[in-house]
Amino acid sequence: MATVRRERMTQRRIAELAGVSQATVSLVLNGKADTAASRIPEETRQRVLDVIRETTYVADPAARRLAGARNKIVGVFTYEPAFPSESADFYTPLLTGIEAAAEDLGCDLLVFTSAPVLGGRRRIFHETNRLGLADGCLLLGLEMDTDELERLVREGFPFVAVGRRDTEGVPYVGVDYVSASAALVRRAIDAGHERLFYLHLPSTGESVLDRQRGFRLALEDTAVDATLRASDGSDLVSDWTAIRESGATALFVESPAVAQSLLEIARAEGLSVPGDLSFVVLGEPSRPRDQATDFTRFSPPRTELGARAAQLLSRILEDGDQPSDEELRVLLDCDIVPGSTLGAPEGRN
Amino acid sequence: MATVRRERMTQRRIAELAGVSQATVSLVLNGKADTAASRIPEETRQRVLDVIRETTYVADPAARRLAGARNKIVGVFTYEPAFPSESADFYTPLLTGIEAAAEDLGCDLLVFTSAPVLGGRRRIFHETNRLGLADGCLLLGLEMDTDELERLVREGFPFVAVGRRDTEGVPYVGVDYVSASAALVRRAIDAGHERLFYLHLPSTGESVLDRQRGFRLALEDTAVDATLRASDGSDLVSDWTAIRESGATALFVESPAVAQSLLEIARAEGLSVPGDLSFVVLGEPSRPRDQATDFTRFSPPRTELGARAAQLLSRILEDGDQPSDEELRVLLDCDIVPGSTLGAPEGRN
């Protein structure tokens, strides 16, 4: 026999029922200790709270937001759709961390799936963007639009990028790909390789550039020879030709999928791995198919990345102590996975 | 030399810049053809639009929402955390479909990660629930709280459950587990099995009960003997004992993980599958480990499930024609995967 109440509960109705004013209800709910709220006696407070409990009233978040209050809503913007299988393995661990942190912090996640694709990439700022509903925002993606980042900084909208960003004033939690890449290159050099080849992605995203930086860094002050080549994996045959012509004994590949394909080509040609050719993957294992081989590689702590980013954003949103400049730009260490595709060169050529 | 504008762009400022009133700006942006908006001449409209473009103004979603407009925000409530690996394989396909549909519909997703766990399960209604921010909500989970569903119905909050629900007035998109389960049982019977065993989950969730219903349905008017037993998989030894004592030649198991474990036990005891014992899984393949075996099973169209649910919700939210009662309660067909674990009984006992 439940009465159908079509009208929403509001503070005004709560106030009527409790015999107080709307302001009092609001004060009971949000009042800081040092304001008028402190002057509301326990008895009144309880009366209001009782009514709220009976009516199961909850404040309208839009109204709160409009009035300038925080809502504990964290925006999540992904530069590509997050769930489809192509990108799922990239985003899922991040989202796992973000979700866990959000749950911990009592935040909801607003996923901006509606962002339209313009110029081949999703845009944050578009005519119906709903960024403003969130208290702040997490940005995920291999590459991000510099203009948009700058605009966010300029407008003072609180956000944290997942992945290191060059853009000034952008808070981020990233992975130290420079060190991790350099460490892997040094392993190869230590194993005796003198001629390396790096097949990297054509992107100019920070993480891609960082890997190249690390790669070059490890070569400094050595006599080791290296060839770099950009490839999107669409013409593996010519990639493979270039690799063989370089005479490299150790092949670094950024894309795990490409690495797997090249490995299959190598084996098909009768090469032994790592005897004739060592493989090192400077990318993140993703789809199961690419995990068929236990590549020598690194393993970025993606779940932690997501969680740390969410926590950083939450700190930025807090009223209290603001993170220092260093705390706003965090790099996490990347584990090295020894794998089985890096060995000493057999040096028969 | 970007001037630091701390203040947000508003319609009022746009109005000043364009030399019109705030109302005009709003009308230009949202005006329906049959209202005052139709009387704004093209010239003025363009002047306003120009300013909007220059300033890259976007409306504050909170204010829009407060003023009664739709926000194109679809709430997503999961009864368990959605991303962690235990449940990822259940939720991910659903979310894939939901995300795709949401993108298509221009909606954002509000994931209620903050819902606190009370009494072993997440609660929709809690002191700080932000359901109201979304236009409507999708509910995901194996089991849902009937009281909460009833309350949603009573309050007239638009929502769609993923999975069939018994609760009256609940719109859902579910899977026809009854038919799919019955079909698998009939296959077993057709293969010559006369003694079946069904190890089902102890849950009383609709999908779990539907499988039992389908199981029993296929037995009607047959002489086939069947044993049902609830198990949460924590005591496989006694489960196994019960199975063997029943003399069943075909074993139906709801949990893929439990099925895999039992299969290993069976093989360890020297039983051949499906020769000595057929296995049929009445559950959804989830973790990779459980996909080690090509079980005879069904395969619910989970991605489609998510997409259809999102689309249904969107229709409910539309102003136009409301879905009929039948359209509010959709059951999708479930594919049967022949697999390799169901065969004719060798009947040597």
Place this chain on the structure above:
DNA sequence: TACCGGCGCTAATACGGATTAGCAAGTCGC
């Protein structure tokens, strides 16, 4: 000339909650 209707717009208000200034009544001090 007085009236009517359409045009182009604006003033005013509603939405629900946060916040501040301040009112009325009581208490205290002297």
Place this chain on the structure above:
DNA sequence: GCGACTTGCTAATCCGTATTAGCGCCGGTA
């Protein structure tokens, strides 16, 4: 007995947008 202070609350305002009633003006009509 009067001011000062405290207590317990409320009125009023603001947030940014959507929407409706309606104003002033103009051309046309009777």
